[in-house]
Amino acid sequence: DVKVTQSSRYLVKRTGEKVFLECVQDMDHENMFWYRQDPGLGLRLIYFSYDVKMKEKGDIPEGYSVSREKKERFSLILESASTNQTSMYLCASSFFGAGGGEKLFFGSGTQLSVL
Amino acid sequence: DQQVKQNSPSLSVQEGRISILNCDYTNSMFDYFLWYKKYPAEGPTFLISISSIKDKNEDGRFTVFLNKSAKHLSLHIVPSQPGDSAVYFCAASHPNSGYALNFGKGTSLLVTP
Numbered sequence: 761d762v763k764v765t766q767s768s769r770y771l772v773k774r775t776g777e778k779v780f781l782e783c784v785q786d787m788d789h790e791n792m793f794w795y796r797q798d799p800g801l802g803l804r805l806i807y808f809s810y811d812v813k814m815k816e817k818g819d820i821p822e823g824y825s826v827s828r829e830k831k832e833r834f835s836l837i838l839e840s841a842s843t844n845q846t847s848m849y850l851c852a853s854s855f856f857g858a859g860g861g862e863k864l865f866f867g868s869g870t871q872l873s874v875l
Numbered sequence: 876d877q878q879v880k881q882n883s884p885s886l887s888v889q890e891g892r893i894s895i896l897n898c899d900y901t902n903s904m905f906d907y908f909l910w911y912k913k914y915p916a917e918g919p920t921f922l923i924s925i926s927s928i929k930d931k932n933e934d935g936r937f938t939v940f941l942n943k944s945a946k947h948l949s950l951h952i953v954p955s956q957p958g959d960s961a962v963y964f965c966a967a968s969h970p971n972s973g974y975a976l977n978f979g980k981g982t983s984l985l986v987t988p
Contacts, residue, residue, distance in 0.1 A: 764918070793975060800884070802980035803919070803964060818975065850918055862968050863909070864976060866918030 763787070764867035766851050771872045779838040781870050783851030791854040792834035793864065794818075794826065796847040803850065809834055841874045848872075878902045879967050881979035888986050894952040896982050898965030901946065905967040909976065910939060910950050913962045922963070923950070955986045 767782035785792065793808040795818075805818030807826040815826050823845060827835040834853075838845055848871050852864040880899045888894045898908075906927040911919035925932040925939045925948070932939050938951045952959055962983045966976040 769916075795978075800980065802881075803978040805975050808975050852918075862907070862976060863921060863924070864911075864919075864966075866911075866920070868918045869916070871916070 764851055764853055764865050766849075766867040766870050768870050769868065771870055773838075773841050773872065773874050775842060775874060777838075777841050777874075779841050779872065779874075781836040781838075781849055781851075781872070783834045783836070783867055784832050785834075785851075785853035785865070786832065787853065787855070787865070788831065789853035789855050789865075790831070791862065792828065793852040793854070794824075794834065794836045795850045795852065796820070797850060797869070798847050806836065841872075843874050846872060846874045877980070878905075879965055879977045879979040881963075881965055881982050883982050884980070885983040885985070888955045888984065890957055890986055890988050891954045894950075894955045894959065894984055894986065896950040896952075896963050896965075896984065898948045898950075898979055899946055900948075900967050902967070902969060902977075903946070904969035905977075906970065907968045908939070908941060908948050909966045909968075910937075911964040911966060911978075913964065913981070919964060952984075955984075957986050957988055960984055960986050 764785045794806040795803045809828040825837045851867040854862045854864045909924040910922040912922045913919040941948045962981045964981045965979040
């Protein structure tokens with residue numbers, strides 16, 4: 761089974777703190793993603809990476825950065841946390857499915873609260 | 876600009892009956908569609924998918940129908956079970972989307988005994 765592991769289930773941080781969210785996958789997938797989920801807004805893509813040291817902006821990259829130094833690890837960084845970044849953060853990895861199209865596997869999520 | 880739309884935020888169905896979840900899309904370049912299921916405090920899990928070259932895909936109690944001319948797809952769950960209560964996300968991708976999926980806002984399904 762594919763396993764995508766996010767380092768923390770719950771995190772509470774103060775406004776202005778630098779926050780690191782870590783994600784590790786064990787299936788040798790090239791592609792990794794960071795989404796955030798907010799009530800009424802669904803899943804929104806923050807950043808993704810299709811190779812080591814490569815990154816692409818998603819729909820809402822402002823206030824975030826990412827790091828992919830190793831294939832299995834993809835980190836999301838909040839340079840200076842703000843209250844509007846309180847959210848559920850979901851990491852995913854993917855492969856190109858046999859039937860066509862990308863098939864994403866998600867971690868359990870990190871519920872981040874910024875006070 | 877929301878390219879994948881789930882216009883029903885919630886749906887309530889009796890156990891044993893059919894659940895129909897709907898999804899509309901605006902981008903005619905989408906060629907692959909997926910449904911994900913999400914329980915509270917868990918990550919979404921893949922449920923079923925369909926390629927744009929098909930109009931139906933079935934997996935046990937779950938069937939996805941695709942109507943390309945209407946840019947509409949639907950997920951049918953028959954018979955519905957209480958354990959199906961979850962948020963269902965519709966997602967789509969196209970060849971130039973950079974491997975990422977576009978998700979709808981989700982529909983919360985409640986199956987009552």
